[in-house]
Amino acid sequence: MAKSGTSSSVVGRDSSRSAGTRTKLIEAAIETLKAEGFAGSSARAIAGRAGVNQGLIFYHFDSVANLLLAALDSVSARRMEHYGAAIDRVGSPSELVDVATAIFREDLDAGYVAVLVEMIAGASSTPGLGPAVSARLGPWFSFAERAVTTTLGPTLDPVLPAGDVAYGIVALYLGLEMLTHLDGDRARALGLFAHAKNLAGLLEALAVPTETRQP
Amino acid sequence: MAKSGTSSSVVGRDSSRSAGTRTKLIEAAIETLKAEGFAGSSARAIAGRAGVNQGLIFYHFDSVANLLLAALDSVSARRMEHYGAAIDRVGSPSELVDVATAIFREDLDAGYVAVLVEMIAGASSTPGLGPAVSARLGPWFSFAERAVTTTLGPTLDPVLPAGDVAYGIVALYLGLEMLTHLDGDRARALGLFAHAKNLAGLLEALAVPTETRQP
DNA sequence: GTCTATACTTGGATAGAC
DNA sequence: GTCTATCCAAGTATAGAC
Numbered sequence: 001m002a003k004s005g006t007s008s009s010v011v012g013r014d015s016s017r018s019a020g021t022r023t024k025l026i027e028a029a030i031e032t033l034k035a036e037g038f039a040g041s042s043a044r045a046i047a048g049r050a051g052v053n054q055g056l057i058f059y060h061f062d063s064v065a066n067l068l069l070a071a072l073d074s075v076s077a078r079r080m081e082h083y084g085a086a087i088d089r090v091g092s093p094s095e096l097v098d099v100a101t102a103i104f105r106e107d108l109d110a111g112y113v114a115v116l117v118e119m120i121a122g123a124s125s126t127p128g129l130g131p132a133v134s135a136r137l138g139p140w141f142s143f144a145e146r147a148v149t150t151t152l153g154p155t156l157d158p159v160l161p162a163g164d165v166a167y168g169i170v171a172l173y174l175g176l177e178m179l180t181h182l183d184g185d186r187a188r189a190l191g192l193f194a195h196a197k198n199l200a201g202l203l204e205a206l207a208v209p210t211e212t213r214q215p
Numbered sequence: 216m217a218k219s220g221t222s223s224s225v226v227g228r229d230s231s232r233s234a235g236t237r238t239k240l241i242e243a244a245i246e247t248l249k250a251e252g253f254a255g256s257s258a259r260a261i262a263g264r265a266g267v268n269q270g271l272i273f274y275h276f277d278s279v280a281n282l283l284l285a286a287l288d289s290v291s292a293r294r295m296e297h298y299g300a301a302i303d304r305v306g307s308p309s310e311l312v313d314v315a316t317a318i319f320r321e322d323l324d325a326g327y328v329a330v331l332v333e334m335i336a337g338a339s340s341t342p343g344l345g346p347a348v349s350a351r352l353g354p355w356f357s358f359a360e361r362a363v364t365t366t367l368g369p370t371l372d373p374v375l376p377a378g379d380v381a382y383g384i385v386a387l388y389l390g391l392e393m394l395t396h397l398d399g400d401r402a403r404a405l406g407l408f409a410h411a412k413n414l415a416g417l418l419e420a421l422a423v424p425t426e427t428r429q430p
Numbered sequence: 431g432t433c434t435a436t437a438c439t440t441g442g443a444t445a446g447a448c
Numbered sequence: 449g450t451c452t453a454t455c456c457a458a459g460t461a462t463a464g465a466c
Binding site: 271275 | 431432433435436
Binding site for chain 1: 250251252253254255329332333335336337338339340341345348349352374375379382383385386387388389390391393394396397398403404406407410413
């Protein structure tokens, strides 16, 4: 459905001389979702922020919903790249909490999770948007699951399956973003991460006090 | 700002012969928020569901946003009443998880938390709505805190303040509602509650094995 | 006091100019 | 291929009928 290239160029980038209207629109869509929410992300609002005519949205993306999905794809891709790099240098649970705290702070500042939240909440109002958004949640789940698995390992897998924990973590992440975004008080959420750090340290002290691992 | 009574009657109810247009509108607003989301809750959509002329919204509530806030007040009041009754007959942590599970299932079916989620997410798009919604979150926090305090008591309060735990629980609750509502799969969320039940049982076994309490 | 008919504004989408 | 002018539907809000 969505058009693939901007020009007849063979390369994947949109390298025509028009300075990438597509890219500008996607960037403006992200900004508008963050600042005005889903309900405020009209074609005119987004185009105004991008400094282009609103008709271009329908030329490049066919509909506003498609543009918003492209915006969600864009943030997801950026975040997953960043997350993946961060998670690879994590060993212990408390290190995981440290990384998670830093990432959460970044996401809050940049408003990346706000985009996701608005798209999920907004999906109720546009027919067909729900499944599309749902499909794009996959990377977030699998990233969280990978983070849990690589740090906690199969240690607590029998009592707490990594997939279930990942689901809860994503849900908590979304909820904390909502609350923080609503009242602008990030201290409450960050306080929770501080407590998690303590619990992680406690967990490390309890678990495998002797090096019981097979090569 | 909002009009208080419907007629010049002395009683608090709207007891005029008009069969309660206000009430019908509030009910329709709740249903519309659940089904169509914030972005889909226009004056026309709500009035259509209520079977009344859309102009009545502005007569009775001055604006759509005010009607939506009244709808949020209505669900909050109902839920708090129900929650309060349920929490009073809870003693142990695992009982708390049982009650929380039942309540979560109810909220999912009835869509009460969906209303809250949509209002929080939608607050970004309407100037002034954020603080109004934020103010209405107070009861949810204090209920969660009360639930945590009465069951876990001051036992783990030093390491995990009840207020912080309550904040996290509300956030998790909102996030689970979003995800469940999005893909219609409530098994994932309910599975988490099952794990919480196990952990609660574990906690009970560990904590205060001897009756160490002062009268 | 309650409600309806109507005015005006904003939003989605496209035909056609460049 | 890129963009603008324009159309029509949907939204908010109110003047005035009952």
